[in-house]
Amino acid sequence: QKEVEQNSGPLSVPEGAIASLNCTYSDRGSQSFFWYRQYSGKSPELIMFIYSNGDKEDGRFTAQLNKASQYVSLLIRDSQPSDSATYLCAVGGAAGNKLTFGGGTRVLVKP
Protein backbone atom coordinates (compact mmCIF):
# COMPACT_ATOMS: atom_id res chain seq x y z
CA GLN A 1 0.00 0.00 0.00
CA LYS A 2 1.31 3.40 -0.96
CA GLU A 3 2.07 5.52 2.07
CA VAL A 4 2.80 9.16 2.66
CA GLU A 5 4.09 10.06 6.08
CA GLN A 6 4.18 13.42 7.84
CA ASN A 7 4.90 14.46 11.40
CA SER A 8 1.53 15.49 12.83
CA GLY A 9 3.03 18.32 14.90
CA PRO A 10 2.18 20.83 16.09
CA LEU A 11 5.23 22.59 14.74
CA SER A 12 5.54 25.78 16.73
CA VAL A 13 7.42 28.59 14.97
CA PRO A 14 8.08 32.20 16.06
CA GLU A 15 6.80 34.89 13.74
CA GLY A 16 9.43 35.74 11.13
CA ALA A 17 11.23 32.41 11.41
CA ILE A 18 11.46 29.58 8.87
CA ALA A 19 9.07 26.65 9.19
CA SER A 20 10.41 23.39 7.79
CA LEU A 21 7.96 20.57 7.00
CA ASN A 22 8.92 17.11 5.80
CA CYS A 23 7.10 14.34 3.99
CA THR A 24 8.29 10.87 3.03
CA TYR A 25 6.64 8.51 0.57
CA SER A 26 6.92 4.81 -0.10
CA ASP A 27 6.16 4.48 -3.83
CA ARG A 28 9.35 4.92 -5.87
CA GLY A 29 7.24 5.34 -9.01
CA SER A 30 5.71 8.58 -7.72
CA GLN A 31 5.92 11.38 -10.27
CA SER A 32 4.15 14.42 -8.85
CA PHE A 33 4.21 16.06 -5.46
CA PHE A 34 1.92 18.66 -3.99
CA TRP A 35 1.60 20.75 -0.86
CA TYR A 36 -1.80 21.86 0.31
CA ARG A 37 -2.72 24.20 3.16
CA GLN A 38 -5.89 23.58 5.14
CA TYR A 39 -7.28 26.03 7.66
CA SER A 40 -9.50 24.62 10.39
CA GLY A 41 -12.97 23.92 9.06
CA LYS A 42 -11.99 24.71 5.48
CA SER A 43 -11.04 22.72 2.40
CA PRO A 44 -7.46 22.09 1.26
CA GLU A 45 -6.00 24.72 -1.03
CA LEU A 46 -3.00 24.17 -3.28
CA ILE A 47 0.23 25.94 -2.32
CA MET A 48 2.79 24.36 -4.62
CA PHE A 49 3.59 21.41 -6.80
CA ILE A 50 6.94 19.97 -7.83
CA TYR A 51 7.82 17.29 -10.35
CA SER A 52 11.63 17.36 -10.60
CA ASN A 53 14.43 16.89 -8.11
CA GLY A 54 15.69 20.09 -6.55
CA ASP A 55 14.09 23.25 -5.25
CA LYS A 56 11.13 25.23 -6.46
CA GLU A 57 10.38 28.64 -5.02
CA ASP A 58 7.12 30.58 -5.00
CA GLY A 59 7.09 33.69 -2.86
CA ARG A 60 7.78 32.73 0.74
CA PHE A 61 7.39 29.03 -0.03
CA THR A 62 10.06 26.63 -1.25
CA ALA A 63 9.41 23.00 -2.10
CA GLN A 64 12.32 20.57 -2.16
CA LEU A 65 12.22 17.15 -3.76
CA ASN A 66 14.70 14.30 -3.42
CA LYS A 67 13.42 11.24 -5.29
CA ALA A 68 16.41 9.09 -4.39
CA SER A 69 15.67 9.54 -0.69
CA GLN A 70 11.91 9.61 -1.27
CA TYR A 71 11.18 12.80 0.56
CA VAL A 72 9.68 16.15 -0.21
CA SER A 73 9.83 19.17 2.04
CA LEU A 74 8.25 22.59 2.33
CA LEU A 75 9.95 25.66 3.73
CA ILE A 76 7.94 28.70 4.78
CA ARG A 77 10.14 31.76 5.14
CA ASP A 78 9.22 34.80 7.25
CA SER A 79 6.39 32.82 8.86
CA GLN A 80 3.27 34.83 9.68
CA PRO A 81 0.42 34.06 12.09
CA SER A 82 -1.78 33.64 9.00
CA ASP A 83 0.40 30.65 8.06
CA SER A 84 -0.99 28.76 11.06
CA ALA A 85 -2.78 25.81 9.46
CA THR A 86 -2.40 22.15 8.66
CA TYR A 87 -0.16 21.39 5.69
CA LEU A 88 -0.91 18.31 3.64
CA CYS A 89 1.61 16.54 1.46
CA ALA A 90 0.15 14.67 -1.52
CA VAL A 91 1.91 12.31 -3.90
CA GLY A 92 0.78 11.22 -7.35
CA GLY A 93 1.69 7.93 -9.01
CA ALA A 94 2.98 7.33 -12.50
CA ALA A 95 -0.52 7.40 -13.97
CA GLY A 96 -1.16 10.64 -12.15
CA ASN A 97 -4.87 10.10 -11.74
CA LYS A 98 -4.84 9.56 -8.01
CA LEU A 99 -3.14 11.31 -5.13
CA THR A 100 -2.18 9.79 -1.80
CA PHE A 101 -2.29 12.26 1.07
CA GLY A 102 -0.28 12.34 4.24
CA GLY A 103 -1.99 12.97 7.55
CA GLY A 104 -0.82 16.57 7.64
CA THR A 105 1.44 18.68 9.83
CA ARG A 106 -0.15 21.30 12.03
CA VAL A 107 1.84 24.54 12.11
CA LEU A 108 1.41 27.21 14.75
CA VAL A 109 3.09 30.58 14.17
CA LYS A 110 3.35 32.56 17.38
CA PRO A 111 3.51 36.38 17.31
Next chain:
Amino acid sequence: NAGVTQTPKFQVLKTGQSMTLQCAQDMNHNSMYWYRQDPGMGLRLIYYSASEGTTDKGEVPNGYNVSRLNKREFSLRLESAAPSQTSVYFCASRWSPEAQYFGPGTRLLVL
Protein backbone atom coordinates in the same frame (compact mmCIF):
# COMPACT_ATOMS: atom_id res chain seq x y z
CA ASN B 1 -16.09 30.74 -12.02
CA ALA B 2 -17.43 29.05 -8.92
CA GLY B 3 -14.79 26.29 -9.12
CA VAL B 4 -15.99 23.18 -7.30
CA THR B 5 -19.32 23.39 -5.49
CA GLN B 6 -20.86 20.88 -3.10
CA THR B 7 -24.32 20.47 -1.63
CA PRO B 8 -25.41 20.24 1.07
CA LYS B 9 -22.97 21.93 3.44
CA PHE B 10 -24.27 20.09 6.49
CA GLN B 11 -26.45 17.03 6.94
CA VAL B 12 -27.67 14.95 9.87
CA LEU B 13 -28.91 11.45 9.10
CA LYS B 14 -30.26 8.61 11.14
CA THR B 15 -28.70 5.17 10.81
CA GLY B 16 -30.13 3.42 7.76
CA GLN B 17 -31.21 6.55 5.92
CA SER B 18 -29.92 7.28 2.45
CA MET B 19 -28.69 10.46 0.86
CA THR B 20 -26.79 11.79 -2.14
CA LEU B 21 -24.00 14.33 -1.96
CA GLN B 22 -23.78 16.52 -5.02
CA CYS B 23 -20.64 17.95 -6.60
CA ALA B 24 -20.25 20.14 -9.67
CA GLN B 25 -17.27 21.86 -11.28
CA ASP B 26 -17.19 24.57 -13.93
CA MET B 27 -13.49 24.30 -14.85
CA ASN B 28 -14.01 21.75 -17.65
CA HIS B 29 -11.88 19.25 -15.73
CA ASN B 30 -11.84 15.64 -16.85
CA SER B 31 -11.22 13.94 -13.49
CA MET B 32 -13.31 14.17 -10.35
CA TYR B 33 -12.84 12.68 -6.88
CA TRP B 34 -14.61 12.02 -3.61
CA TYR B 35 -12.67 11.98 -0.35
CA ARG B 36 -13.55 11.66 3.28
CA GLN B 37 -11.54 13.32 6.03
CA ASP B 38 -11.57 12.08 9.59
CA PRO B 39 -9.53 13.40 12.54
CA GLY B 40 -6.08 11.84 12.50
CA MET B 41 -6.76 9.95 9.26
CA GLY B 42 -6.02 12.55 6.64
CA LEU B 43 -7.84 12.52 3.30
CA ARG B 44 -8.90 9.11 2.03
CA LEU B 45 -10.12 8.51 -1.50
CA ILE B 46 -13.56 6.93 -1.76
CA TYR B 47 -14.17 6.90 -5.53
CA TYR B 48 -12.88 8.76 -8.52
CA SER B 49 -13.80 9.32 -12.14
CA ALA B 50 -10.89 9.76 -14.52
CA SER B 51 -13.19 10.91 -17.30
CA GLU B 52 -16.86 11.18 -18.13
CA GLY B 53 -18.40 7.72 -18.21
CA THR B 54 -15.82 6.01 -16.00
CA THR B 55 -15.63 5.47 -12.24
CA ASP B 56 -13.19 3.54 -10.08
CA LYS B 57 -12.89 2.56 -6.46
CA GLY B 58 -10.46 4.32 -4.18
CA GLU B 59 -9.13 3.33 -0.79
CA VAL B 60 -12.43 3.22 1.16
CA PRO B 61 -15.36 2.52 -1.24
CA ASN B 62 -17.48 0.23 0.95
CA GLY B 63 -20.91 1.68 1.73
CA TYR B 64 -20.79 4.22 -1.10
CA ASN B 65 -21.80 4.48 -4.73
CA VAL B 66 -21.05 7.17 -7.28
CA SER B 67 -22.45 8.51 -10.52
CA ARG B 68 -20.62 10.63 -13.06
CA LEU B 69 -23.71 12.29 -14.43
CA ASN B 70 -21.86 14.34 -17.04
CA LYS B 71 -18.52 16.10 -17.30
CA ARG B 72 -19.52 18.68 -14.68
CA GLU B 73 -21.25 16.57 -12.04
CA PHE B 74 -20.14 13.70 -9.81
CA SER B 75 -22.44 12.50 -7.04
CA LEU B 76 -21.80 10.27 -4.02
CA ARG B 77 -24.60 8.15 -2.59
CA LEU B 78 -24.89 6.55 0.82
CA GLU B 79 -27.54 3.84 0.49
CA SER B 80 -27.82 2.97 4.19
CA ALA B 81 -25.91 5.39 6.38
CA ALA B 82 -23.91 4.12 9.35
CA PRO B 83 -22.34 6.07 12.25
CA SER B 84 -18.91 5.12 10.83
CA GLN B 85 -19.71 7.32 7.85
CA THR B 86 -19.79 10.43 10.01
CA SER B 87 -17.11 12.54 8.40
CA VAL B 88 -16.33 15.55 6.26
CA TYR B 89 -16.65 14.78 2.57
CA PHE B 90 -14.69 16.66 -0.06
CA CYS B 91 -15.13 16.61 -3.79
CA ALA B 92 -12.22 17.56 -6.02
CA SER B 93 -11.58 17.96 -9.72
CA ARG B 94 -8.46 17.92 -11.86
CA TRP B 95 -7.34 18.63 -15.40
CA SER B 96 -4.33 16.48 -16.15
CA PRO B 97 -1.53 16.96 -15.25
CA GLU B 98 -2.36 19.69 -12.78
CA ALA B 99 -3.24 19.46 -9.12
CA GLN B 100 -6.63 18.64 -7.69
CA TYR B 101 -8.88 21.50 -6.61
CA PHE B 102 -11.28 20.96 -3.74
CA GLY B 103 -14.84 21.98 -3.00
CA PRO B 104 -15.88 23.46 0.36
CA GLY B 105 -16.91 20.12 1.84
CA THR B 106 -20.01 18.50 3.30
CA ARG B 107 -20.15 17.79 7.02
CA LEU B 108 -22.17 14.65 7.66
CA LEU B 109 -23.32 13.36 11.03
CA VAL B 110 -24.94 9.93 11.22
CA LEU B 111 -26.76 9.23 14.47
